[in-house]
């Protein structure tokens with residue numbers, strides 16, 4: 001349409017806009033004519049995009065935290081970090097720690113490395129020349145200073161422990177880009193049977209969500225690592241067939257802790273089935289020993305006996321003593337290392353299964369249950385102090401009356417043979433306990449003198 005005819009048409013909203021458009025485009029063209037104006041518009045756009053992205057990330061994090069029913073601090077006081085940033089010195093520490101010192105040495109990621117079993121397994125692997133890096137979130141379920149002391153001990157042997165949560169997917173992306181792990185030793189978990197009634201969310205967060213986050217990273221890794229992880233004797237729950245064999249029923253968990261470990265075993269099946277991950281689950285039976293967990297009975301009893309405080313000894317129905325298949329840490333370490341050594345390769349790549357992969361479950365126990373009062377007798381003899389015993393009815397808090405492992409499968413396939421009886425093992429524990437807490441006391445005194 002020629003401009004003269006177009007101008008003679010009556011005004012319409014469209015026209016008015018067009019005229020406004022012309023006005024603004026003239027004004028804009030004046031602005032555009034300067035480089036400063038272009039820069040200004042670009043900056044405004046950049047700011048808008050940044051604000052938009054920040055808002056989305058923050059909103060997502062808030063929803064994520066609230067969906068877990070929590071606050072912005074972790075389930076045990078740790079801080080939830082939305083991402084992960086590495087730097088040169090961090091990468092250097094990871095690389096150094098992961099370098100094997102023997103030919104054909106494994107390259108292992110150990111989660112829960114500052115924990116009881118994790119620190120022992122890490123040390124054993126390093127000592128025989130494997131490369132490894134640890135991850136631990138140092139939560140305050142029990143005294144953090146003990147976890148830090150284990151970390152110091154590992155650092156002296158050249159093992160780097162990353163202070164992070166297993167739910168941090170960004171950590172796994174960074175770490176798996178940096179290192180090609182041959183194996184994962186997954187020991188990070190929310191442990192303890194009775195604490196599950198106080199903090200159920202913590203069990204779901206670590207033992208289910210954390211496990212899935214890690215499996216997701218493993219499935220996408222290229223090549224995929226082989227995985228060994230800690231399940232628990234508690235999966236046998238109310239099973240009354242003794243001794244407990246891997247083929248026994250495990251669908252009657254007595255605690256939420258046991259239920260999350262059982263769920264872990266099912267999740268392991270899924271990742272093996274869909275993605276070809278090689279996965280070995282280990283059902284540990286009440287592990288004890290030096291550098292142990294203060295929340296466990298043998299440890300807290302020792303502390304209370306030495307302080308002259310009474311201890312509660314639970315009893316089952318008809319005042320029957322409870323019994324556990326207490327297993328010494330060195331035997332558990334042998335079982336863990338043998339599981340790593342015998343693990344088949346994962347078969348998937350690029351997140352896709354290429355063939356059937358190994359899926360195993362083993363009991364790692366001692367095969368000779370001991371009653372709790374006998375445990376106390378042994379502690380008394382090594383501590384040379386009499387316990388003040390309160391016999392009380394077992395509270396309904398997830399406990400089971402007894403555990404007893406059949407380890408013939410582990411014996412056949414891992415050459416697993418527990419060699420430490422409870423008396424020998426507790427003697428080693430008591431020696432460590434007295435030394436460790438005496439050292440800690442001296443350090444505290446020296447620290448307070450230094451700060452005067």
Ligand SMILES: O=C(O)[C@H]1O[C@H](OP(=O)(O)OP(=O)(O)OC[C@H]2O[C@@H](n3ccc(=O)[nH]c3=O)[C@H](O)[C@@H]2O)[C@H](O)[C@@H](O)[C@@H]1O
Nearest residue numbers: 191192193232233234284285286296297312313314322399
């Ligand atoms: O084998 C396992 O799967 C589990 O072993 C332990 O659980 P638990 O056997 O209950 O070990 P303790 O908490 O040390 O209790 C040992 C025995 O002492 C008894 N006990 C515990 C505490 C107490 O104050 N009094 C008492 O008599 C318990 O009832 C139990 O029979 C660990 O805490 C779990 O993390 C682990 O998974």
